[in-house]
Amino acid sequence: MTVTGIVPRWEWRTFGDVGELFAGSEPDRIQESDETYFLSLDSDASVKVRDSVMDVKQLEHVNENGLEQWRPVMKASFPLSQEDVTALLLTLGCAVPKLERENYTLAQLIAEIVRPSESVAAVDVHKHREHFLPGGCMAEVSVVRTQRRKEQTIAIESEDPALVFQTVRGLGLESRPNVCLARGLKTLVGFEAARYAVIDVGTNSVKFHVGEHRPSGEWRAIVDRADVTRLGEGLSASGALGAEAMKRTADAITGMVDEARRQGAVAIAAVGTAGLRTASNSEALSDAVRERCGVGIEVISGEEEARLAYSAAVAGLDVRGGTLVVFDTGGGSSQFTFGSKANVAERFSLDVGAVRFTERFGLDGPVSEDVVRDALAAIAADFAQLGGRPVPDAIVGMGGGVTNMAAISHGLAIYDPNVVQGTVLDGAEIDRQIALFRTMTADERRSIDGLQPKRAEVILAGACIVRTILTLLGRDAFTVSDRGLRHGLLVERFG
Secondary structure, three states: OOOOOOOOEEEEEEEOOOOOOOOOOOOOEEEEEEEEEEEEOOEOOEEEEEOOEEEEEEEEEEOOOOOEEEEEEEEEEOOEEHHHHHHHHHHOOOOOOOOOOOEEOHHHHHHHHHOOOOOEEEEEEEEEEEEEOHHHOEEEEEEEEOOOOEEEEEEEEEOOHHHHHHHHHHOOOOOOOOOOHHHHHHHHHOOOOEEEEEEEEOOOEEEEEEEEEOOOOOEEEEEEEEEEOOOOOOHHHHOOOOHHHHHHHHHHHHHHHHHHHHOOEEEEEEEEOHHHHHOOOHHHHHHHHHHHHOOOOEEOOHHHHHHHHHHHHHHHOOOOOOOEEEEEEOOOOEEEEEEOOOOEEEEEEEOOOHHHHHHHHOOOOOOOHHHHHHHHHHHHHHOHHHOOOOOOOEEEEEOHHHHHHHHHHHOOOOOOHHHHOOOEEEHHHHHHHHHHHOOOOHHHHOOOOOOOHHHOOOHHHHHHHHHHHHHHHOOOEEEEOOOOHHHHHHHHHHO
């Protein structure tokens, strides 16, 4: 049943030894209890069974002092009805399976619904609770014990948030983190999904990924996006990063770091690729980013970039036996790995990127067929290392240009990584897109469904690079991977 007529309380809680805060004071009351908590990877709701009653509280608000207001939303005796079980699972953030029973005992709920789920766990907890009333505010000092270990925790509660905050400060606890009981128990029993962030600073775009590593070993994407900052604008002519390009990129990275921290990332890795490898002043960007958000940028080699991209590609696609080429095109370079799914025979990076060829041939606007032919010939000359090789059994391509071309082929008004992943692009579709792009201004290209607006200037060069790769490798189609360097780095650094 739902709970009405109760004023929700504000709570502050922390875990760990809090010392002798109430030495010499008699507790208002002492309680012992055995409870079963339902913990979820997708929710921090307080869901417990005590004395055969399902007690559920949901977070209502967090105020400016970080205090949490919890509202009781269910108190129901067993057996639970289908309606109560459905409400319980939704509060835990879980998908609701087909419910086979009209009513569920606690044992049936755990055996048939909780245990088959990888995102919910039932944990038995014994509590020893001592209640004090400092300044009229309830303070509960508890020792919570599970099968694995025990921990002390203190909670300060009241309907008056000002009184809670005043009491926390009066006890000298304001510097301690506020950790709700569900989160504390998940840490205590090792049932928690850790989040990590990766930032890939490329010549044309900055890619951002926050992944959640679950106890099952599975990775779940929380955030995955790219901001086009054109870091390499003018780099091929000057050999240095421009001030405005660095500012745009530093702004983007700082925003991503802030977002990663808001998302609860426990670690952040940032790497730089071709633009930062070649620029004479790349340290200026790294210093600016470190000063603004405390995260350094590690500039990785072309071979390392290729290796990580290859790792992500073969992990994310059903690549069967036979010879395989994985390529990753960017704004400043392209990486290639030759081998099979299990073995790498060769990997290298070539300084062929969409930004440089856009600037060299004016491909950011309408151009003639002759200009496109000249660009294709120049790209082929720089890709001479690809020529004369045996035709591979399969080719996988990745990178912002490639995924945008896949999205265009599907006419995706809203980008969907699940649709893009595994898309097969053939020569006819690539030629169609080249013919389309070369007749349009950058502003006109922005109206194309599937094209990220900030890629409008470089998409023609990117398509020409992809077409040349297919031609030189002797195949007429390749498979698109939405996974890239950032995914490979995430697993390798934090997996």
